[in-house]
Amino acid sequence: MAYSTILFDADGTLFDYDRAEEFALASSFRKYGIQFSQERNSLYREINDGKWKQFEAGVISKDELQTSRFAGLFAALGIANIDAARFNKDYLGYLACGSELIDGAVEVCRSLSATMRLAIITNGIATVQLSRFSKSEIKDYISYMFVSEEIGYAKPDARYFDFVFDRMGPLGKPGVLVVGDSLTSDIQGGVNYGLDTCYYNPRKLENLSGIKPTFEIGSLAEIFDWI
Ligand SMILES: [Mg+2]
Structure with a gap:
């Protein structure tokens, strides 16, 4: 895809x-x-x-x-x-001081940002997330940052995704991929909204939730095996 x-x-x-x-x-x-x-x-x-x-x-x-x-x-x-x-x-x-990244985050964001638009969708607390983001090495590769607290809705609520699509639009759902480590907020939110989803599962936890991601990765770099 x-x-x-x-x-x-x-x-x-x-x-x-x-x-x-x-x-x-x-x-x-x-x-x-x-x-x-x-x-x-x-x-x-x-x-x-x-x-x-x-x-x-x-x-x-x-x-x-x-x-x-x-x-x-x-x-x-x-x-x-x-x-x-x-x-x-x-x-x-x-x-707000903690901006350490997951292994591979810088390389993956840098590489993907050459051909795609990247956004952060987070349920965190606005002041904390913005501070950590602005201190991080990936900030130059990310075009948008959406914090639930500022939107008034949180993942997996469809109204959260409505806001994101409205801001980034026009966006066709088939061209959008959600990547996240939470089945209940990221993957469920993407599935409900009709988007492809990538479940980042570094601890290889067994998925008993019934929520089915489009694909699953154990390290961020594995995303290149799929896209
Ligand atoms: Mg998460």
Whole structure:
């Protein structure tokens, strides 16, 4: 398939969110005098993932997501007297500094951008995502950046994709490929909208979701085997 446009998810697809997140959590823990450990990092991830799923399902707002993930973490750790909203603000400040990329991201974006238009479609928080993007090595290869918070809808909502198509248009759906590491937001969003999808699955997780990507890759460079 000849694609004219590629819509890349940001976190876990182009950006190494795991590293950025761990740095941000360890730094904020240090600031508040809380002991950091890998167990606590994993616990936070689990809680945060659950909150993002609730957000993507429209159950909670972005503000609720941001405070309740830390309120939940502190409750689970038996830590009292920390204002979760204030802690979240500090955390986001550290997170905005993390612009490490996934292996191959620079080369893949550089190469694809020679013949295609590239955009980032992300459900992240606008100030954080824009800061990380502007510090990153891929910024010159990406023509558009769409952050759900600014649009008012999040992947997989079709209205999110309506906004993207409206801005980048005129776009024919057959020429557009969605690349992402989340079956429930990226791949489901693309499938629902009638787009081809590429599931970036570096840990080779078994797909039990029933959501079927057009193709799957284990490293970003493998995209060249398909397009
Ligand atoms: Mg992702």
